[in-house]
Amino acid sequence: MNMPEVNLAAQPAAVSAWRPQSYAPAERAPELALVTAADATPILPGIDLWDNWPLAHEDGRTVEHEGRQYWFMLSAPHFADPGLRHDAARIRLLSTGADGWRDHGNVLPDNAGPGSREWAGSAVLHDDGRTVTLFFTAAGRLGEAHSFEQRLFAVRGELGSDGPGNWGIPAEIVKADGRRYVIARETDGKPGLIKAFRDPAWLRDPATGKCHVLITGSAAWSDDEYNGLVGIATLADDGSWTLGDPLIEAVGVNNELERPHVIVRDGLYYLFWSTQSRTFAPGWPAGPNGLYGAVAARLEGPWTPVNGSGLVAANPAQEPTQCYSWWTTGEGEVWSFIDHWGLQGRSLNDHPHLLRGQFGGTPAPTFRLHFAGDQVTIAD
Template sequence: MNRVEAKLPVGSADAISAWRPRLIEPAAQIATITAADAAPIFPALDLWDSWPLAREDGTTAIIGGRQYWFFLSSPRFDDPGKRHSAAKIRLASHGLDGWRDHGDCLPDALSPGSREWAGSAVLHDDQQSVTLFFTAAGRRGSGHSFEQRLFAASGRIGNAGPGEWAASEEVIRPDGNRYFVADEGEGTPGMIKAFRDPAWFRDPANGQCHLLFTASAGWDNSAFNGVIGLASLDQAGNWRLDNPLIDAVGINNELERPHVVVRDGRYYLFWSTQRRTFNPAGPSGPNGLYAMVGESLRGPYRPVNGSGLVAANPPEEPTQGYSWWVTGEGEVWSFIDHWGMQGRSFEQDPALLRGQFGGTPAPVFRLAFAGDAVSLL
């Protein structure tokens, strides 16, 4: 797969579905996290954003009775917020005997950034070759920055699952027109601009392969200009930028980790976002899993459940979980963030920063799909 610098003209605005909810209604609440839930699977590490090794049709791959999962990981800092500046992709697997830690996924020589942020992984139809898509944050050997670039590493299935990584290449770049060039030197969490989270998707309608990603509108300078971007693989094996699928200009700054699940001919486009990234002048929702639905990948899309909200943290624990990923089987994975806060604040008790941070997978739940409605089972 070859990298391209796309210079396509901007399409008409009506080709992009807008998320402009007038009101975000309460959704089904995710079960309250308990101390038993928060027991870490790997006590020396914090783990957060996760994604499975999936087959090209979106189903979760099972190899030798095990699922393989990729996590963002870091050492357990006293302030878990520092994890983002030390993030590495960790490979783990789960089977009847529980979790196994397979160590850092990529060798340093194949990691072009100063940190590795979220992406996706696909086991191709030959059942041997694997592609890991990921975000390179910053540049190796350079000073800290919030520059974000989309990379792919090619590998193979071995005795310990995906590995034998042979190459890593940048696959697509923002055009500065539809997609903001996310290369800020400094920023505030939730307010930095985005070009990250590449998620593989093969369209069952025509077999074409795509990447969805979190981005910021290149045509708008406001603080709240999040979009869900799209790139497509052409017949020559080159990735090209397409128009965004969803824009939340004026509503929200970050539509994180977008991905698509197809059910009964409908395309459900999921993402995660947080209350703090909503424009305070408009409708605001909780930290939760959101989605829109359409009859094709390119839409037009309608908000699921009328507002877009699918599942939310309970109001008494609004930060207990985040970064939800819906598998092809309809299971929802996420990580435990700051749980059990019971209304307390970090200002009142700084020890809560570490003491109440989970940094481990949250309990998995499932979704039911019924037309424009998606609910928790």
């Protein structure tokens, strides 16, 4: 394996630490309802869909354009092992309205992106009401041998009558520095243990007016195998991006604080991320596959885990892998995708036919959050 570049510099002073000791339920039980066969009916037969995010206004509100919402989703053809989808991922555009879902196809033309695959990001409709920016992760490099290299890109488009389109040429926005953020370019690795520099998620800070992206990263000041963090980059007036100090680190605790994003509610900043039981360090209390979060009075922190532990919503104990990759909209509605559901205690190792047969690969039922200071719970 090509190991990531690590420079054991000093930890940034202001970064907040996530050190959960237990995951007791908050006021309301954080478990989600069981996924049913009706829930798992695919939007696009023959196509797996996962990691989804909406076209949003600069203030985080979901765009409603001519009666439709526009959602970007990672997509791939069905494989016998759905785990292979990550090696063929493309960003696909769909929309939903009164008549249900419509498919608008792959966002970028074939062989037009900088990576061999396209991984998750975010999309914003700027305040001119016309210009759209799609942020995404380029995984690997187009035309080169397979790798887990991750780079952050943005591409401009326009909002037309049929949604966002007319995309330009993607441009890299910011690079990992090897000092605070690991330069993620391993040639191989195990699921959940590769290093990260991905998932750019747009935020305009209402307190300052500055524009940022949140980043799933890995701490370069630590050689611990479990060194996940939430990072940030800031847009300057000249259009350049600058990497900032991480906001939250989980060194020695968890390897992946995935798809971090921030919404602002009642003057407080809520930072959400997804993680899985398998990415917690051995010997540390492992939380469930679920949505986690922290709260702060300002974007720079300090950040305090919500509900004491950070756990906001979890898959039910009897179906611990049924959903994943949660995204909270500006309205407080939470989206995800259906992963391996309805296993009823059966192991995928012992029942390999369930890899395909019980993989959802389609958006999961949504739910809403209730916010009360440092308590965030599933709304009734």
